[in-house]
Amino acid sequence: DGGITQSPKYLFRKEGQNVTLSCEQNLNHDAMYWYRQDPGQGLRLIYYSQIVNDFQKGDIAEGYSVSREKKESFPLTVTSAQKNPTAFYLCASSLKTGYEQYFGPGTRLTVT
Amino acid sequence: GQQLNQSPQSMFIQEGEDVSMNCTSSSIFNTWLWYKQEPGEGPVLLIALYKAGELTSNGRLTAQFGITRKDSFLNISASIPSDVGIYFCAGQSGGSNYKLTFGKGTLLTVNP
Numbered sequence: 001d002g003g004i005t006q007s008p009k010y011l012f013r014k015e016g017q018n019v020t021l022s023c024e025q026n027l028n029h030d031a032m033y034w035y036r037q038d039p040g041q042g043l044r045l046i047y048y049s050q051i052v053n054d055f056q057k058g059d060i061a062e063g064y065s066v067s068r069e070k071k072e073s074f075p076l077t078v079t080s081a082q083k084n085p086t087a088f089y090l091c092a093s094s095l096k097t098g099y100e101q102y103f104g105p106g107t108r109l110t111v112t
Numbered sequence: 113g114q115q116l117n118q119s120p121q122s123m124f125i126q127e128g129e130d131v132s133m134n135c136t137s138s139s140i141f142n143t144w145l146w147y148k149q150e151p152g153e154g155p156v157l158l159i160a161l162y163k164a165g166e167l168t169s170n171g172r173l174t175a176q177f178g179i180t181r182k183d184s185f186l187n188i189s190a191s192i193p194s195d196v197g198i199y200f201c202a203g204q205s206g207g208s209n210y211k212l213t214f215g216k217g218t219l220l221t222v223n224p
Binding site: 041 | 145152211
């Protein structure tokens, strides 16, 4: 089945550690996105990538980094510089930027 | 920047009732999207609207793209318990613009 997978579903880390969240899609979509969701909030864009080997900062990129070495994969690293990393992280993809976005199941990150 | 006001914030209804929710924007959008999110999961795309005045149905769901291009409405008819979740609207300016602007969501609770 075509879709977007995120792993793991739940992730626990100690403060000061970097952590990488996985996002894979087999939809042959060019564009991929990372969002952060906090309780009672809309989704906020962290980074997006229009094409392989290219990515751009979104609205809240500080403390995060990404790579796009393959079309299918867009991992997100939450660094120790991110002040409030505990959140629900959602990956999405679209055929190209400007097309409707489809979301993965999310990863809940808890940092203590 | 663009802002989306989604209302109501929450709704408590009885099974079988119809539901209406809406989003209004300070700016014009070329695309309106409606998503449903269940607890601990990623948003699922329900309906996509591309033209002002467009009315589109998906089963018991009907959504409309407002004539002014600054608003959109979602109606759910004859609600059932599995309709429970958070419904998000999202607007997109279109073309190569990557950015989706999300509403903060409407939490729907359906009492059997």
